[in-house]
Amino acid sequence: MVESIFLLLFAFVVNLPFGYWREGVGKFSLAWFVAVHAAVPLIMGFRLVFDIPFEWTLLPFAVLAYFAGQTIGARMRRRLLLSARG
Numbered sequence: 120m121v122e123s124i125f126l127l128l129f130a131f132v133v134n135l136p137f138g139y140w141r142e143g144v145g146k147f148s149l150a151w152f153v154a155v156h157a158a159v160p161l162i163m164g165f166r167l168v169f170d171i172p173f174e175w176t177l178l179p180f181a182v183l184a185y186f187a188g189q190t191i192g193a194r195m196r197r198r199l200l201l202s203a204r205g
Contacts, residue, residue, distance in 0.1 A: 122171045129165050130184040133158045136194025158185065 141154035162181075165171075 122169055123174070123177050125169070126162070126165060126171055126177070127180055127184045130158070130162050130181055133161050134185055135195070136190040138193075139190035139196045141189065142193035142196040155189070158188075163176025190191040 137154045137158050141151055144150040144154060162185075166173075
């Protein structure tokens, strides 16, 4: 249970910089594709290192943490750019 919570937190945190980066590149470009998908091997590696088994019940929460990290990272970039302009 505790490992699952750490997995969700890791999925969220690791996607913050990728969401930040994704916001600054062209949609559906190679950089965009990498920014969206680069966190997947990191999360899988986390699962393997800490021996967290796959659970169907955890999957929706992991996807939610993934997209929340991407979305908040993108919003952080937009907010930073807006505050820098004026």
